[in-house]
Amino acid sequence: MRLLFLGDVMGRAGRSAIAEELPRLRAAWKIDFAVVNGENASNGAGLTPDHAKGLLAAGADCLTLGDHAFDQRDMLQFIESEPRILRPMNFAKDAPGRGHRIYSASQGRKVLVTQVLGQVFMKRPFPDPFSDLDRVLRAHPLGGLVQASLVDIHCEATSEKMGVGHYCDGRASVVVGTHTHIPTADAQILPGGTAFQADAGMCGDYDSVIGMEKAEPMRRFVTGMSKGRYVPALGPATLSGLYVETDDRTGKATRVEMVRHGGRLAAAGPAPVTDAAPVR
Template structure:
């Protein structure tokens, strides 16, 4: 199976790039499953239902959120009725939506996608390790298992926590991909037990920016510790960032992981 995982979509630049280029990218990479983090799609803060629908129509199978999940209030009723949109599963009980979903794929295959939010330098949510452990206990991975792929989006600030999470579940999931910091890391690898990992998949947005936001307003906040104007997304050409993972059909574990960077200012990268 080929899994395309794309990092945080930021603002109009990121939205337009995904809607325009994801259909062709999915076709050219022959991706069986596409997972997209969409929590910054609406002006950099949250996701609106019409944007979610546009991403799904463009070819995303599952959308994930994060710490900006609730910035657009209209997402609350939408997430209750759309199983392809998930939020971190370690939010407290009673939080709207769900933290995991199983997707039916062509050929009778199924994939589990789940999201957790890390806790270092983030909101103090429930334990992401134990939340993932409980969900994974309900599934078996592989050709004869209940799912043929398992993808985890760990949304967090600290690379150490993301790495610790990945090693904790090495051999039990197909891919652990970090999101949130908006900068693609160069540590993509297949771990010893067969789980593909990257500390952060990067963002789908304009990199002539401060993590997707216009440079002036974002930079001045580091000079002056006083409130300034609301941050606004940069609007130049976006780079679509993520990874493509190849899994073994028998085990569901990864055999290869490669970076994906298309358009915009960053060096381009596509799997050979």
Template sequence: MRILFLGDIVGRSGRDAVEAQLPGLRRRLGIDLAVVNAENASHGFGLAPAMADSLFAAGCDVITLGNHAWDRRELIGHIGSAPRIVRPLNFPPGTPGAGSVLVTLGDGRRALVANVMGRLFMDALDDPFRATQELLSRHRLGTTVAAIVIDFHAEATSEKVAFAHYLDGRVSLVVGTHTHTPTADHRVLAGGTAFQADAGMCGDYDSVIGMGKEGSVARFVRKMPGERLAPADGEATICGLFVETDDRTGLARTVAPLRTGGLLSQAMPEIASGEAARPA
């Protein structure tokens, strides 16, 4: 299975870039499953239902969220009828929506996608390790599902790395989100799980993690509240990760970063000649 994961969409610049380029990326890379984190898609804070619909129309299969999940309050009433939008699994019991979703591909294969939130330097939530363990007790990689993708929305790299090693050999991919800066540690762990500590963002990097420079810098310099921060609106870099799994085991065979457009160095996964032109 070929999986494309795109990091946090920030504002209109990120949304427009993903919606414009995702169909072509699916064709070029022969993507079977596309997952996008969109918790900052709406002016940098939350996700509006109409924006989710546009991302799905562009070819996104699952949308993940994070600590800004409820910044657009209309999503609270919408998420129960939109199973392909998943909020953090370890939110308290009774929280609207679900932390995971089973996706059935066109060829009948099934993939499990989950969104989990870290606790170090974040909100005090249920244990992400225990919550994920309970989820995996109901789904077995290579048996009941062909792939398992975990978006670990967390601040601390140490927590992300520990989480990936905890799940190594039991899931296809653990990818970090939230810090908006792509790390250079993409690899397949010893047990066969693909990992990158942070996928980066889909947004304008001439910014402070996606938000306008002037207002962001002023908050650090003056230590005074100012106007609500707004996303930078220059050309976005699309940042993400490409993973190809073994159809027999569901474990990762290859992992490669994807960065296209905008200011960052460009990186496009290499696909052997003649292999990519299959239906997405």
């Protein structure tokens, strides 16, 4: 199976890039299932129902959220009626929506998608993500009812993301990090067969400070004082993420490639290859 994961969509620039490029990438790379993290798609904080509908219409089979899952209040109700949107499993005990679900991919194959929040350096304490992941992965072993599974670990610390990767190694097809908006250069297949990247990066304008216009963040760094609100940058966006091929029989990853498409980081993308896999 060919899986595509795209990192945190950042504001209007990220949404526009998804709308314009995701349909082309799905066709060119023959993607069977695509997951997009959309938690910063609406003005950099949360996701509105209308913007969620746009990302789904562009070709996302599933949207994951994060610690900003309900910054846009309409999502509290919308997530209950839209099964293609997931919030983190360990967000809060009584949070609406679900943190994992099995979806249908091409040819009737099944894909488990789940998301958890980390605990290290986060703004508020979240419950243990490892126990939640263990419960779900035990109930959905690879090679059983699901042909592939993907874990979105949304947190600050790369060490915690790597810990989750090794914890899930051999039990998930893909473990990929989100939240920090900066792509890491460690895409790999772990010893047990799980594709891993500590952070997928964002889908947004990289001529920015993690997707925000530079002036206000720089003012706060330099002077320690604020003058205005953070505003998402609106320059050409790079789609950043991970492309993974899996074995349908075992669910293990057989190939992993970083995705850098368009915008300022396009030159850092995978080298040109054959068989419709990611190209620059």
